[in-house]
Amino acid sequence: MALIELQGINKTYDNGQPLHVLKGVDLHIERGEFVSIMGASGSGKSTLLNILGILDNYDTGTYHLDGTLIKNLTEKQAADYRNRMIGFIFQSFNLIGFKTAVENVELPLYYQGVPRKKRHDLAMEYLDKMGLTPWASHFPNEMSGGQKQRVAIARALITQPRIILADEPTGALDSKTSVEVMALLKQLNQQDGITIIVVTHEGGVANETDKIIHIKDGVIGEIEENTRHDAWEGSVMK
Amino acid sequence: MRELFHEIGSTLRQNKLRTALTGLAVSWGIFLLITLLGAGNGLMNSFRGNMDQYVSQSVTVEGWRTSKPYAGYKENRQIQLDKRDLDYTKGAHWEGIVGNVIISTASTSVKLMLEGRKTDGWLVGQMPEHQEQDKVQMAAGRFLNDEDLRQQRKVMVVSMAHAKILSPGKPEALVGRWINAGSIAYRVVGIYHTDEQSFRRSCPIPYSTYKSIYDHSDKVESITFTVNGLETLQEHENFEKEYTSTIRRMHDIAPDDKRGIWVMNGYTENLQMNQAAGMLSTALWILGMLTLISGIVGVSNIMLITVKERTHEFGIRKAIGAKPRNILSLIIAESVVITALFGYVGMLLGMLACELLDKTVAQRGVNVGFETIHMMVNPSVDVDVALKATLLLVMAGTLAGMVPAWKAARVKPIEALRAE
Numbered sequence: 001m002a003l004i005e006l007q008g009i010n011k012t013y014d015n016g017q018p019l020h021v022l023k024g025v026d027l028h029i030e031r032g033e034f035v036s037i038m039g040a041s042g043s044g045k046s047t048l049l050n051i052l053g054i055l056d057n058y059d060t061g062t063y064h065l066d067g068t069l070i071k072n073l074t075e076k077q078a079a080d081y082r083n084r085m086i087g088f089i090f091q092s093f094n095l096i097g098f099k100t101a102v103e104n105v106e107l108p109l110y111y112q113g114v115p116r117k118k119r120h121d122l123a124m125e126y127l128d129k130m131g132l133t134p135w136a137s138h139f140p141n142e143m144s145g146g147q148k149q150r151v152a153i154a155r156a157l158i159t160q161p162r163i164i165l166a167d168e169p170t171g172a173l174d175s176k177t178s179v180e181v182m183a184l185l186k187q188l189n190q191q192d193g194i195t196i197i198v199v200t201h202e203g204g205v206a207n208e209t210d211k212i213i214h215i216k217d218g219v220i221g222e223i224e225e226n227t228r229h230d231a232w233e234g235s236v237m238k
Numbered sequence: 239m240r241e242l243f244h245e246i247g248s249t250l251r252q253n254k255l256r257t258a259l260t261g262l263a264v265s266w267g268i269f270l271l272i273t274l275l276g277a278g279n280g281l282m283n284s285f286r287g288n289m290d291q292y293v294s295q296s297v298t299v300e301g302w303r304t305s306k307p308y309a310g311y312k313e314n315r316q317i318q319l320d321k322r323d324l325d326y327t328k329g330a331h332w333e334g335i336v337g338n339v340i341i342s343t344a345s346t347s348v349k350l351m352l353e354g355r356k357t358d359g360w361l362v363g364q365m366p367e368h369q370e371q372d373k374v375q376m377a378a379g380r381f382l383n384d385e386d387l388r389q390q391r392k393v394m395v396v397s398m399a400h401a402k403i404l405s406p407g408k409p410e411a412l413v414g415r416w417i418n419a420g421s422i423a424y425r426v427v428g429i430y431h432t433d434e435q436s437f438r439r440s441c442p443i444p445y446s447t448y449k450s451i452y453d454h455s456d457k458v459e460s461i462t463f464t465v466n467g468l469e470t471l472q473e474h475e476n477f478e479k480e481y482t483s484t485i486r487r488m489h490d491i492a493p494d495d496k497r498g499i500w501v502m503n504g505y506t507e508n509l510q511m512n513q514a515a516g517m518l519s520t521a522l523w524i525l526g527m528l529t530l531i532s533g534i535v536g537v538s539n540i541m542l543i544t545v546k547e548r549t550h551e552f553g554i555r556k557a558i559g560a561k562p563r564n565i566l567s568l569i570i571a572e573s574v575v576i577t578a579l580f581g582y583v584g585m586l587l588g589m590l591a592c593e594l595l596d597k598t599v600a601q602r603g604v605n606v607g608f609e610t611i612h613m614m615v616n617p618s619v620d621v622d623v624a625l626k627a628t629l630l631l632v633m634a635g636t637l638a639g640m641v642p643a644w645k646a647a648r649v650k651p652i653e654a655l656r657a658e
Binding site for chain 2: 050095155
């Protein structure tokens with residue numbers, strides 16, 4: 001079985017009048033893939049990402065993550081799965097402002113009950129990997145966008161999750177930094193074999209991934225193999 | 239646990255103003271409660287202290303003028319207690335209820351003389367128990383004893399005021415000396431305290447001595463006795479009613495005459511005093527609780543705002559693996575730490591305020607003529623009451639944190655992440 005198995009996922013929001021967002025999504029993502037999900041706003045890509053990240057539930061269908069059926073979970077179970085299986089990277093970084101870089105990276109391990117010393121050492125190790133050792137005791141507002149996103153990546157990696165979900169990871173960054181961040185993700189995928197799913201509406205970003213999944217009006221459209229990274233001609237991004 | 243405190247420490251440091259405001263509300267509540275209770279206790283101690291000087295646990299009966307004509311007698315007749323009243327009091331009818339009975343004679347005015355120095359005195363025949371009964375404080379020597387009574391000794395207790403006149407410079411040296419009272423010589427066995435302003439002239443001598451020298455009749459000036467086995471105010475009032483109605487009948491006093499005999503019932507006075515004290519303390523507690531409630535409302539208010547402000551942060555925490563329980567305990571622990579810490583500070587300040595009251599108001603006495611009354615005596619709160627109040631506040635703080643914490647713990651992570 002693939003790492004991620006979605007079958008006939010339906011999701012309807014009911015805010016006053018029903019809005020059918022996902023209309024029977026089937027999706028398979030194998031271990032070690034570097035995938036992007038592309039779609040315009042309103043296409044349902046954010047909803048899909050939320051379901052993949054166990055931040056939201058779905059109405060019908062099945063979702064297997066690494067062989068585990070993700071359905072009708074209690075809040076506690078959902079939190080536990082998120083903590084152990086999924087690493088999030090957000091557009092707006094979502095670092096906690098009153099915590100230093102290293103404290104932010106430590107936080108997922110805190111919720112696993114890892115002792116403080118071990119947590120700290122591990123967090124320093126991951127910050128070092130991101131080249132942020134000198135910034136360990138700085139607060140997020142003392143860092144650049146690129147640095148913040150690298151702290152967030154270190155936080156996503158520290159629990160050694162099954163997948164990394166990146167929601168517009170370059171959306172708040174300038175083009176130079178965007179290239180660096182995408183290169184970093186690519187490196188993590190190639191060297192460490194980490195499965196990464198990037199959600200984006202930018203062709204340049206999607207072009208960096210090995211497979212591009214198009215979503216439109218709540219259904220999966222074309223799936224492009226992009227191992228040669230030539231889906232977008234010209235400049236790499238933007 | 240240490241981890242949790244570390245977490246709380248960093249959020250509290252982050253929100254100094256909010257922490258300070260919450261803390262102020264809590265500290266103020268506890269401070270007011272402690273100060274209020276302390277001042278109340280001081281007032282009550284002062285009441286009690288002033289009462290104790292005059293009221294002992296006994297009943298005293300004396301004759302008085304009547305106010306109504308009855309059984310052929312005119313009003314305004316002086317009633318004189320006698321042996322019949324004593325026998326009735328000590329008799330079988332009140333067996334088991336009336337305890338120790340002591341009596342005293344009327345007084346006789348005499349001139350006290352020593353080596354040419356003179357002063358006025360009132361000889362009165364008393365019993366050793368009168369020292370306790372009248373709260374006599376000895377300055378030197380002793381009060382009358384049983385041997386004095388049995389042997390009808392010619393001994394006398396004088397006041398310090400007397401002693402200062404008769405033995406200027408060294409009043410204590412008067413103990414053991416013989417002084418003349420009228421035409422009879424008495425040996426002074428003790429000197430009792432008098433206030434600077436007052437000049438008490440009564441000079442107790444043994445009851446038996448007085449009767450044999452000055453009064454051979456059956457007359458008794460006052461009867462004082464203890465009462466056993468009565469608990470409630472109602473029981474004491476019923477006893478007094480039945481007892482006095484018999485005395486009235488024996489002396490042909492109108493049953494509805496408010497005068498005729500004078501009764502000083504220390505038991506009912508004390509019970510009424512306790513009732514008043516109880517009411518005062520209840521009122522203080524209610525006031526204190528109301529101030530506490532305002533503190534608690536302050537805490538929960540700020541907790542609500544806190545949770546709203548931090549929704550996004552909780553969303554992040556949830557996304558990376560915080561369970562609802564983690565969020566819940568974070569908020570509740572925060573509210574407990576704030577209330578406990580600042581509650582403790584408020585408690586200390588309140589106790590300090592009580593100390594301050596003790597040093598100022600309690601030291602200042604009010605002169606009421608013959609003695610000095612202190613408005614407050616030892617205004618303080620028991621440590622365990624203070625701790626209980628603080629504990630109560632901590633519990634209330636927890637409850638106050640509970641509702642917003644529940645709300646925060648139940649928000650879906652995507653909704654929380656969307657909040658700004």
